[in-house]
């Protein structure tokens with residue numbers, strides 16, 4: 001198995017590995033691989049960053065909803081103004 005393949009296997013199993021759902025032998029191999037492979041260490045850190053990412057997308061949704069409601073109010077006002085003006 002070359003290094004690239006090892007990393008691919010590591011990435012595939014990483015989720016199971018963090019949930020301790022891999023066999024002891026696999027876990028041992030993954031611990032060893034993680035210790036020596038900076039690439040996979042960085043990937044692991046990125047996985048750890050995921051909750052923050054979810055927080056960010058919630059913020060984005062908040063902004064999106066706020067923009068939508070402001071737009072609705074603006075649209076409502078525009079319609080109301082034109083009706084009022086035409087009268």
Ligand SMILES: [Zn+2]
Nearest residue numbers: 007037039040
């Ligand atoms: Zn690796």
